Amino acid sequence: MNNFTYIRVTSLLDAVNQAVTDPNSTFIAGGTNLVDRLKVFLDQPSQIIDISRLQMQGIDTMADGSLRLGALVSNTAVADNTDIRRNYPLLARAILSGASQQIRNMATVGGNLLQRTRCPYYYDTAFPCNKRQLGTGCPAITGINRNHAILGASEDCVAVHPSDMCVALTALDAVVEVSSPQGQRQIPFTEFHRLPGNTPQQDTNLEQGELITAVILPPLSWAKSGVYLKIRDRASYSFALISVAAAISIKGEQIQATCLALGGVAHKPWRATAAEEFLVGKSADVATFTEAAEIALQPAQPLTHNGYKVELAKRAIIRALIVSAQGGGVV
Structure with missing residues (x-):
């Protein structure tokens, strides 16, 4: 992996300000997907901002009955939570189907939303890939595409999103809470991730410097x-x-x-x-x-x-x- 500056922040404001100062920076919490990408030079940030010490580990019931999952809550904690298992069992089952216990112990709510495709053409830098370098092509379209997209694809990318947890959150009308130096905003989960179109390198609608702080589950009795x-x-x-x-x-x-x-x-x-x-x-x-x-x-x-x-x-x-x-x- 490339050389980078490592910073461990202690406040949300410090984290987002650091990210805005250096557009080539990236956040790290559990790192279960990011570290893999660093090892094979898919990501080459100049600065890594460690947010793992920020106070975003709670699962709290809000006044309207919604459940707020802090961005740093582990996947294991979400799947084991009594309220999740009782009121949103499909979310617990999705998480438990998604990875090994060791990965679930480290992986976070916010990080799960930001994991990238496991398309082998994306991971193998011997092949061109529009997600890595726009304009180089998508070899999966004419290559081995058994695991690739059948809905919403484009001539620039046919990769699929890898998360199980995100499928459940999409079904449950979740909302993503994000923060930046300009303040806080909420993004409906169905609008958080992007279809490839002609910009397959962009997986989400996050703006530069925005940090996921929580995911909110609305009260759905059914x-x-x-x-x-x-x-x-x-x-x-x-x-x-x-x-x-x-x-x-x-x-x-x-x-x-x-x-x-x-x-x-x-x-x-x-x-x-x-x-x-x-x-x-x-x-x-x-x-x-x-x-x-x-x-x-x-x-x-x-x-x-x-x-x-x-x-x-x-x-x-x-x-x-x-x-x-x-x-x-x-x-």
């Missing part, structure tokens, strides 16, 4: 029926081929509310809004869920080697919705 289904090549510590975060609320025979998000299919966690809108007011049965799955995958544009993802995603959606309609639980 999220207790939430399900997270992850399909992968091996049973543990593997990225999703397809994942589904789903929850539905049923009154009588009709679906009153729903959330549905997919992982492993796009450059960002994918919210299936058209399918959600279709489901509301319908009966909670296999025929309805099958039609919703068809709607969710209608815009899919598979590549040479990943056409299987279309049918796999449909089946995963149907399964997740069935289990949620039955009250949730382990899929």
Whole structure:
């Protein structure tokens, strides 16, 4: 890795001011993804700002019933939290499916949001990559693309977002709280990450110097029926081929509310809004869920080697919705 200046900050204001002063700086907390990228020269910051001592480790209930997760709370602490397990079980299950225990112990809420794609063409600097150097091309489009995007891709990038936790947060209408020298703002989770378009090097809508301080989960009583289904090549510590975060609320025979998000299919966690809108007011049965799955995958544009993802995603959606309609639980 390259030489850099290391600074351990003790205040939020100091952290964001340091980042603004040096545009080529980066924040580090758990470092579970950043250190990997440093080792292979994907990231070459001139300054690393250690924020691990800042007071952002709490999980707190707010006045309106929302749950506020500090950016430095570990993934393990979130998954083990009683309120999370009771009221947002799909989030706990997503985290537990996402990595080894050792990584979950170190990885943070804020860091999970900022992890980058595991596309092998991005990680191997022998290949060109528009995410590394815009304008060099995307070899995955014509190369081995079994694990790549089927939704929202562009001619510049077909990489997929790697996080399980972020798929769950997308489904749960989470909000990202960020701070900068100009103050604080909130970003709806569905607007936090970006599709590649013609700027695939930009993963998020964070501005220079902004630091994630918390993620806020709104009170959703029906999220207790939430399900997270992850399909992968091996049973543990593997990225999703397809994942589904789903929850539905049923009154009588009709679906009153729903959330549905997919992982492993796009450059960002994918919210299936058209399918959600279709489901509301319908009966909670296999025929309805099958039609919703068809709607969710209608815009899919598979590549040479990943056409299987279309049918796999449909089946995963149907399964997740069935289990949620039955009250949730382990899929």
